Each structure stands twice: as C-alpha cells, then as structure tokens.
Ligand SMILES: *[C@@H]1O[C@H](CO)[C@@H](O)[C@H](O)[C@H]1NC(C)=O
Ligand SMILES: *[C@@H]1O[C@H](CO)[C@@H](O)[C@H](O)[C@H]1NC(C)=O
C-alpha cells in the first residue's frame with residue numbers, strides 16, 4: 001500500500017497592490033509562463049488566474065523532502081538547476097519574506113502549513129527546515145477522520161484569506177492512506193496608486209473572442225502610466241499590441257495588462273509570451289499620459305496542478321517512483337493531490353476618498369493620448385517590479401457581466 005500525500009494550494013487576491021524591498025532576482029519567469037501555456041491549452045474561452053510564485057513555493061516545500069531523481073526533476077522544471085543545490089530554499093525564503101514585509105500600503109501574506117498523520121514519524125530535520133525556510137506551521141492530525149480534517153484545514157485557509165477562499169477541501173480529498181498535506185495560501189490586498197473614480201465607470205460592450213458581446217462595467221481614468229507598443233512580428237498593422245503597467249500603491253507591485261488589437265484574438269498573442277518577454281515589457285514601457293478603459297473583473301480558478309506539473313516534467317512526486325525519503329524513512333510516499341485556488345477581484349478600489357489622485361473627467365471627444373481600451377480579451381501579470389516575482393498571472397476572456405440597460409427604443 002502506498003500512502004498518498006496531498007499537496008494543496010490556495011490563493012486569494014482582491015483588487016489591489018503590493019511591493020518589496022532589496023531582494024534577489026526571481027528566476028522562475030520561464031516556469032511561470034510554461035504553467036500559463038499549459039493552462040491556456042485547456043480551455044479556449046475561460047478566464048485564467050493562478051499564482052506562479054505560490055506554485056514555486058509549494059514545490060520548494062516538497063523539494064525539501066525529495067531526493068535523487070525526484071529532487072532533480074523539481075529543480076529542472078522550476079529553473080533551479082542553474083543555482084548551487086539548496087540555494088533555492090534561501091531564494092524562495094527571501095522572495096516571500098520581502099513580499100510579506102509589513103507595509104501600510106498593501107498586504108501580502110504567504111501562509112504555509114504542513115499536516116502530518118498522527119503516528120507517522122517524519123524527519124525532524126525536514127520539519128525544522130520547513131519551519132526555517134517556509135515558516136510552515138506544522139500540525140499532526142488524524143486523516144482517518146476526514147471530515148474533521150477537511151473542516152480544520154478549511155478553517156485555516158479561510159482564516160488566512162480573509163474568508164475569500166472557503167471549502168477548499170472536502171472530506172473526499174483524504175483517506176486513511178493520506179500521510180501528509182501541504183497547504184499553501186497567498187493573500188494579497190492593496191490599492192491602485194491612482195484609483196479609478198467610481199463615477200467614471202460606465203456600462204460598456206465587451207467583445208469576446210468567440211464573437212459574442214457582453215455588457216460590463218468599464219472603469220476609466222486618464223493619467224500617467226508606463227506604457228508601450230510592441231510588435232508580435234506579424235505583418236498586419238505592424239502586429240502591434242499594447243502593454244500598460246498600472247502600479248499599486250507603494251509602486252513595488254504592478255499589474256501589467258497586455259492587450260492585442262481589437263480584431264486580434266488573444267490566442268494569437270499567447271504563443272509569443274516567454275519569460276524574457278516579461279522583462280522586455282517591463283524594461284521598455286515609458287511613462288506617459290494614457291487613457292485607460294479597464295473592465296471590472298473577478299477571476300476565480302481552482303487548478304489541478306497535478307496534471308499541469310506532470311506535463312512540465314514533475315512526474316516522480318506523483319508516482320510510485322517518488323523518493324521523498326527526506327521526509328520520512330519510508331520510501332512509499334507520494335503526492336496524490338495538488339490543487340491551487342486563486343481569486344482576483346479588480347475594482348476601482350478607490351471607494352471613499354479617491355481625492356487628489358489626479359484624475360480627469362471623461363473627455364472622449366478629445367483623445368490626445370494613447371488609449372488602452374480593454375474591451376476585448378487581455379492577458380495580465382501582477383509582479384514585483386524589483387525582483388520580477390510573479391504573484392499572479394492570468395487572462396480575462398469574460399469580465400464581470402452586467403445586465404444590459406433597457407433600451408427604450410426596443411420596447
Ligand atoms: C537571502 O538573504 C540572506 C540574508 O540577507 C542572504 O545571506 C542570502 O544570501 C540570500 N539568499 C539568496 C539566494 O539570495
Ligand atoms: C487566524 O489567524 C490569525 C493570524 O492571521 C491567528 O492569530 C489566529 O490564531 C488564527 N485563528 C485560527 C482559528 O486559526
């Protein structure tokens with residue numbers, strides 16, 4: 001009998017920003033993009049939201065207990081093989097610590113926990129390192145009581161996500177064979193540096209890539225942003241697409257919006273997205289006045305990481321070949337489940353007191369500046385501008401849909 005392990009991730013992120021301090025450079029951009037490419041291959045018209053950094057952290061936690069080929073697979077897949085073995089733990093620690101620093105302007109919390117089966121002995125060294133690098137909370141539970149355990153872990157996740165992620169697990173996720181569960185939650189909350197004024201939000205038509213149209217709430221502002229136009233290499237109209245960087249308060253974190261031309265489906269742009277391109281965008285956008293139309297949106301996704309990670313070459317940890325002997329003496333452990341749940345809500349986040357943010361009222365007949373009109377699908381990245389760490393990545397194929405306003409002429 002092979003005792004399965006559970007690897008569970010959950011992520012919450014509401015509307016806004018974040019930042020960091022003096023930290024090393026994240027080297028997982030390529031891994032992040034590969035994850036994205038696997039996810040986008042799964043559903044043509046679906047929104048996507050996930051946290052690449054959170055996946056890297058979860059894999060780091062597993063890697064601590066992995067040995068031999070199992071360990072090498074993880075290092076290769078995430079991009080750690082360029083580092084001296086073991087340095088990745090310190091890197092992940094530094095990246096997450098820097099992001100989690102207390103700051104009045106935004107909140108990022110990485111909450112990692114490890115649940116062990118009562119009566120199974122784990123290596124004290126492993127538990128020690130989990131606490132050291134990942135500040136993981138370690139608890140013993142009885143997975144035989146699956147309903148109790150599910151409730152216990154769900155409470156913990158809820159507690160660390162301001163109740164945005166509920167019911168992450170069900171009792172069916174556990175069995176008497178479960179020996180270890182890793183839970184990884186990321187919580188993010190902040191405000192745009194320049195908030196959108198709610199009174200400028202309008203009902204607007206959004207054209208989906210399947211040709212259909214939906215009504216959405218379009219936010220508007222005109223202001224100074226980092227902006228650039230890039231070419232996808234195609235001949236048509238120079239293949240131009242737009243990149244807009246919207247900073248969060250504190251300016252260490254920002255959301256980059258990548259928008260193809262109106263007539264070009266996002267699927268045409270997605271294949272060119274590569275790790276180095278993220279850097280290129282970030283380094284080549286220039287500060288200037290821009291008119292921004294951005295729909296309100298809420299994206300939520302529960303991702304089965306097992307399939308995706310296997311496709312990226314992380315296979316052993318999910319099979320009988322798993323060597324997790326750094327965790328216990330037994331060589332018969334493997335991970336049976338890996339789930340991430342992420343949630344992102346983008347709003348004006350200005351609610352009260354958006355005063356003094358330098359926004360100008362709609363002047364539609366007087367377009368003097370580049371206009372970013374996100375009324376069709378776009379790709380986005382929320383990243384730390386200093387380290388390059390990607391906290392979230394995804395796409396919006398359908399924003400928040402509202403009922404069309406009754407048109408009197410049609411009655
Ligand atoms: C992490 O930070 C510590 C303390 O600043 C430093 O000694 C260490 O070299 C850093 N690790 C990496 C991989 O940058
Ligand atoms: C909830 O989290 C806070 C810190 O975020 C902690 O102090 C508190 O003990 C937690 N409560 C439970 C029930 O886990």
Ligand SMILES: *[C@@H]1O[C@H](CO)[C@@H](O)[C@H](O)[C@H]1NC(C)=O
Pocket residue numbers: 118119142144176
């Ligand atoms: C869990 O249940 C199995 C049988 O269903 C039993 O063999 C095992 O000892 C139980 N484990 C614990 C810790 O109670």
